[in-house]
Amino acid sequence: MNRSGTLSHARLCMDLRIAGPPAALSLRRLKFxxxxxxxxxxxxxxxxxxxxxxxxxxxxxxxxxxxxxxxxxxxxxxxxxxxxxxxxxxxxxxxxxxxxxxxxxxxxxxxxxxxxxxxxxxxxxxxxxxxxxxxxxxxxxxxxxxxxxxxxxxxxxxxxxxCTVFPVEFVCRGFMTGSTETSLWTHYNRGEREYCGNVFPDGMKKNEQLSHNVLTPTTKAADHDVPISPDDIVKQGLMSQEDWDVASAAALALFEFGQKEAASRGLLLVDTKYEFGKDPEGNIMLIDEIHTPDSSRYWIADGYKERLENGQExxxxxxxxxxxxxxxxxxxxxxxxxxxxxxxxxxxxxxxxxxxxxxxxxxxxxxxxxxxxxxxxxxxxxxxxxx
CATH class of the missing domain: 3.30.200.20 (Phosphorylase Kinase; domain 1)
Known part of the structure; x- marks a missing residue:
């Protein structure tokens, strides 16, 4: 595929001639x-x-x-x-x-x-x-x-x-969830109501949808991610204010677009991360990966509200x-x-x-x-x- 989006190679793939993805899946039990x-x-x-x-x-x-x-x-x-x-x-x-x-x-x-x-x-x-x-x-x-x-x-x-990569990961979140040290729910459940420059109200519960999408950037330490606020990103010289404004707006726009696309296929795009950099001409570009199963959390939309009300994951x-x-x-x-x-x-x-x-x-x-x-x-x- 080139920049116009057309395939540029013979994909060396099996000629399956498939009409489309499966309409439904069932489950079977495997034991080990x-x-x-x-x-x-x-x-x-x-x-x-x-x-x-x-x-x-x-x-x-x-x-x-x-x-x-x-x-x-x-x-x-x-x-x-x-x-x-x-x-x-x-x-x-x-x-x-x-x-x-x-x-x-x-x-x-x-x-x-x-x-x-x-x-x-x-x-x-x-x-x-x-x-x-x-x-x-x-x-x-x-x-x-x-x-x-x-x-x-x-x-x-x-x-x-x-590209010259910005040393910041742009983590976008639409739900109060997660279990890692950098996750939103972990910090909220400890009583913290401000995280990466975002303020959250009392009374939220795990897996609840946020009133609006938020950006919770992280920066790389020796072996783990460290949450950081936008102000500190600029103060520490990791990005200029202008570059931050462009990249952060793009991250939230990409996330909103991804959520709409996912919703049309019965999925909730819960959170994801992006990386940006500058090309030799100074243009800010999306690099690395976007909305993959490894960089993003997806939930099944059907039954989400009922499961939330019942305290289920x-x-x-x-x-x-x-x-x-x-x-x-x-x-x-x-x-x-x-x-x-x-x-x-x-x-x-x-x-x-x-x-x-x-x-x-x-x-x-x-x-x-x-x-x-x-x-x-x-x-x-x-x-x-x-x-």
Whole structure:
């Protein structure tokens, strides 16, 4: 895909000729043997404790097209876990490998699934879902702000304009929720009523929708995100007031647009994060990813109000069960060698990423051909950028 939004490559994909995403999904029960105390994971991500040496259960999706299920089965042995393109300077992140080519960067989104600061497994088509979801949103949001995307020569690759990155993450929130140290609900539940320059009224409850969307920026410390107010961003010289005004307005506009698009597909875009930078001409641009299943929280809109009134957690397409399986079967922080995740769990997580892609975009997912070795495929795709 180029800046006009048209595809610029033969995608090396399976010719599925699918009319559209599934209309509905059902669930089936999978069970896995656990050798210790475990958590039982449901579609909503809620867990309950169970006893020693019993089955670990998970509600699994049914209803994806047979062609996609077949591709997942075949793709499990052809995941993109590691890249070595032999060009530029390589930066390896948790999921993305970035190659600096000078004026441009090549970003390869792999299938790595990480938690506990460790690689847990490789998930078929996860990288493709993240890369193509972000590209889909970038095509649709150029009326709000320019972005750095130049080309998508492969389902797992984005070629980006090199930018000078602002050292701030723009976290947009529409709901009072979260459980991490930087989440809005964590601070509110401690009695704090001002957070990152935003003031919140008394009497709010977890998962309640805010009266208006808010921006809660963070800046990077050594190994974690630190909340910061807009005033401090400018005072500390992280951004000029003018740059902050442009980028913050763009972030809120992108978020509002994303919420409307998500609502049209039965989803609530709860919160997300953006990154911005400047190109060599000084233009502020959206960089990195936008509205992907990993950078954003999505809830199922149907039944949200009823569940809120009943004190229940909103429904979502849970992706935490693999992390919880490792917690149940090893000490992921201290064990030298981790057990191999059950293949059915890995395939289930792949199905959920694919379902999220189709639900978010409203388009059918076309898997990259699992019969072509992933490393060989991406090397061919970027050949025009390195010769």
């Amino acid at each position: 043997q656990s050798n210790k105390h475990y958590d039982e994971i449901s579609m909503t991500g809620r867990c309950r404790s169970s006893s020693f040496e019993k089955d670990v259960g998970i509600e699994c999706m049914e209803g994806l097209r047979p062609e996609v299920d077949h591709a997942v089965d075949r793709g499990i042995d052809n995941c993109l876990t590691y890249t070595d393109l032999g060009v530029g300077k390589k930066y390896e992140g948790k999921v993305r490998d970035t190659y600096d080519l000078g004026d441009t960067t090549i970003i390869v989104t792999t299938d790595r699934q990480s938690a506990f600061d460790r690689h847990l497994a490789s998930i078929p088509f996860k990288g493709q879902v993240l890369n193509e979801t972000s590209a889909w949103w970038m095509r649709k949001t150029t009326h709000i702000i320019p972005n750095a995307l130049i080309d998508v020569p492969d389902p797992n690759i984005s070629v980006m304009q090199k 909103p429904q979502n397409i849970d992706k935490e069960f693999l992390r919880l399986w490792f917690r149940a079967n090893c000490d992921p922080y201290n064990d030298d060698v981790l057990p191999e995740a059950p293949k059915e769990l890995v395939k289930e997580l792949s199905r959920r990423y694919i379902f999220l892609y189709e639900t978010i975009t409203g388009e059918a997912f076309v898997p990259a051909d699992p019969d072509i070795p992933a490393q060989e495929r991406i090397e061919e795709a970027i050949s025009k950028y390195i010769h």
